[in-house]
Each structure stands twice: as C-alpha cells, then as structure tokens.
Amino acid sequence: MGNKVVTKGKYRIGFDLGGTKMMVALFDADFKILASHREKLKSRSGPKTGIEQLTEAISQTLADAAVKPEQLAGIGLGCPGQVDLDKGVIIEAPNLGWRDVPLKQLLEKIFNCPVVITNDVDAGTYGEYIFGAGKGGRCVLGVFPGTGIGGACVYDGHLIRGKSGSCLEIGHIQVQSDGPLCGCGRRGCIEAIASRLAISAQIAMAAFRGSAPHLLEEAGLDLREIRSKTIVRSIEAGDAVVEKIVRDAARKLGNAIASVVNLLAPDIVVLGGGLVEALPKLYQKEVGDAIKSEAMKAFTAELRIEVAKLGDNAGVLGAAALIV
Ligand SMILES: [Zn+2]
Structure with a gap:
C-alpha cells in the first residue's frame, strides 16, 4: 500500500x-x-x-x-x-x-x-483511489451524495483540479431547468434532487402524508432525524414509498453521472457517503443501470461501478x- x-x-x-x-x-x-x-x-x-x-x-x-x-x-x-x-x-x-x-x-x-x-x-x-475501491484505475470518478453531492476525479494518478481550486462539482449539474431550488442559487441541480438531504425531505413529506408509517414512528418529521440508517430501517420494515424515493433519486443521480462518463470515460466510478454505504446494492444497481442506458456504449463496456470501501x-x- x-x-x-x-x-x-x-x-x-x-x-x-x-x-x-x-x-x-x-x-x-x-x-x-x-x-x-x-x-x-x-x-x-x-x-x-x-x-x-x-x-x-x-x-x-x-x-x-x-x-x-x-x-x-x-x-x-x-x-x-x-x-x-x-x-x-x-x-x-x-x-x-x-x-x-x-x-x-x-x-x-x-x-x-x-x-x-x-x-x-x-x-x-x-x-x-490509493487504498480502496478505486485502486488500480486509470480514471477514477468519485461521487458522494450527502448533504450535497460531492464529486472528484483522479486521472493517471493525479487529482483533476482547476487553476487554483478544486473542481468536478457534479452536484451542480443542472438536470431540470425548472426543478427545485439548489443551495447554489440555481434551480434543478442534481444535488437539489438526489442528495441525501433532498431524499430526506421527500421522505419527510411522504411520512407527513401517512405513507411511511415506520419512518414516522422512528424519526418523526425532523429532517435531522431522517438519517441513512433510519432510511434503511424503514425500507426493511416495509415502507415501500421510502424505497421508491431512494431508488428514483439513485436513478437520477446515475443519469447525471452518465453525462460525466461521456466527458471523462472513467474506468471506475466510486460511489460513497453514508446512504450509499448503507444501501450498496440498491445504489450500484440503479446508478449502474442508468449509466448503462444513458452514457455512450463505448464508455460503459468496461466501466465498473464500485461502492467506497474505506468509509469515514x-x-x-x-x-x-x-x-x-
Ligand atoms: Zn446547485
């Protein structure tokens, strides 16, 4: 190592x-x-x-x-x-x-x-890239949905960066011009739709409407209490609408990543963050399927979608x- x-x-x-x-x-x-x-x-x-x-x-x-x-x-x-x-x-x-x-x-x-x-x-x-899920890759794209959606890329051993600062703000790719307001001031950024915070907000709404009873019982309507583990437990307990919300968000995240795949042609996409690591199979499938159907075929043939291995x-x- x-x-x-x-x-x-x-x-x-x-x-x-x-x-x-x-x-x-x-x-x-x-x-x-x-x-x-x-x-x-x-x-x-x-x-x-x-x-x-x-x-x-x-x-x-x-x-x-x-x-x-x-x-x-x-x-x-x-x-x-x-x-x-x-x-x-x-x-x-x-x-x-x-x-x-x-x-x-x-x-x-x-x-x-x-x-x-x-x-x-x-x-x-x-x-x-050095120690975990991106090991051995030539072009490794990292995507981390949390409060926002962070992105970064290692190419040929080096982090891609801007002139003096970091870049790859995947979270602020606009996917819906009339979509929900993003923290950056624009509408419809993928972060406003598929970050863990955006997911939690949709789940809180579903719970308010009475369609996520397990989650409502455990977390109430406070966004701060709707954490990754709470979301997993409510899915396991049978809150089908919560699973649908997460799957839809993961699919949309995959669509946004597909555009980045078309630009960079990475060989590994590493997905990380609490919610991804709590629901690794769901994320791997939905993001993987979206990228395969949306990105250019030549770029997806050997692309691997991996879940981060190193956690915190x-x-x-x-x-x-x-x-x-
Ligand atoms: Zn934004």
Whole structure:
C-alpha cells in the first residue's frame, strides 16, 4: 500500500475537516493508523476557536502515540468549501463560518512540517483511489451524495483540479431547468434532487402524508432525524414509498453521472457517503443501470461501478497520502 507515495519522513497526519465534525489520524510509513481522534466541531465558532480545536486534536493524536511533531513527514488536510490549493488558504467554508483562513501557513508555523491543504471530496476520492475501491484505475470518478453531492476525479494518478481550486462539482449539474431550488442559487441541480438531504425531505413529506408509517414512528418529521440508517430501517420494515424515493433519486443521480462518463470515460466510478454505504446494492444497481442506458456504449463496456470501501477513513487516508 502507498506505493504511489514517496516520503522521507516516517509518520504523517491525515485530517478530515467536515462541516460539523473533524477526524484526525496518525499513520506510520505503511499507512497503518497508530492513533486517531474524532470530535464535533464547536459550531460556528469562527476560525480562531476552530484552529485551536484543530491544533489540539493533532497534538492529542500525536501524544497518544508518543510521536513528536519533528517526526512528521507532513500533515494533509481535507477541507470543505472553497480552497486555494496552491496557497493552502480556505477562501470560504460557509458551514464552518471561515473566510480567508491561511490554514497551511498557520499549521506549518505551529508544527514545523509540510502541510498540504486539499478539498475534502478530493481527499476522499484520492483515498479510495490509493487504498480502496478505486485502486488500480486509470480514471477514477468519485461521487458522494450527502448533504450535497460531492464529486472528484483522479486521472493517471493525479487529482483533476482547476487553476487554483478544486473542481468536478457534479452536484451542480443542472438536470431540470425548472426543478427545485439548489443551495447554489440555481434551480434543478442534481444535488437539489438526489442528495441525501433532498431524499430526506421527500421522505419527510411522504411520512407527513401517512405513507411511511415506520419512518414516522422512528424519526418523526425532523429532517435531522431522517438519517441513512433510519432510511434503511424503514425500507426493511416495509415502507415501500421510502424505497421508491431512494431508488428514483439513485436513478437520477446515475443519469447525471452518465453525462460525466461521456466527458471523462472513467474506468471506475466510486460511489460513497453514508446512504450509499448503507444501501450498496440498491445504489450500484440503479446508478449502474442508468449509466448503462444513458452514457455512450463505448464508455460503459468496461466501466465498473464500485461502492467506497474505506468509509469515514477515506478522507484522512487520502489527505495523508497527498503529502509528498
Ligand atoms: Zn446547485
């Protein structure tokens, strides 16, 4: 493992900074986890408290394994929002309430080692490419439906990126010009139709109408309570309408991915995120069928649709593997 990565130092830190939680892991040279730590972000705490919390989490993880900062080859960090990849500056992360935070510079000063800042979806896709479901692929497309729908692509060993930031915003492919309003301000983006949040909203409506009794009993109508596991349990308990909502969304997601397949001709599409990992067969089938019927035949003959294998570890592994 890790044969695509050259490093001089022995240990490395991988950090996955989510919108609401953070995970940090310390790896040895073979990418074995020596210590890890996860916690909720102090909500809307702003950059100062956030960076203190982040720094403490790294220090704590190092201390747990009795590793000193000077033994690090580097720190790799996957962040949500808009990132200047060259400068390592978080331009804007609305969920965190951060704006223009020079994270790379700040962490390099504190830990005195190289710091690589990347986009969180890029980190997760890279992790799956090096260690998981995308291993061995030439062109690996990662798609992660969650609160939004994240996308990333590794081509010939490198993450495809824009001039200074990340790209592959699959979630904002418009599939219905008069569709529901998206968080980006446009209508009918695939994210507004097929993200886990969009699915949960449709399920809440079905529950309100009385057609998803098991779900209503377990989760009520609060979107925050309609989580991946709740959705799976309600399908298993016989809420047929919930299964239909998820299948339709997965099919539509597949249609959107088919357009990206036509552009990039990937050999592996990796699907990840909580709902996909909770319903792997359903997603593999619906997305796979949609891509096969919608994308160009020449591009689908040898295309593999895989479900992510690394779960929550994909982000920390990918971020750590990006340290060179
Ligand atoms: Zn959008």
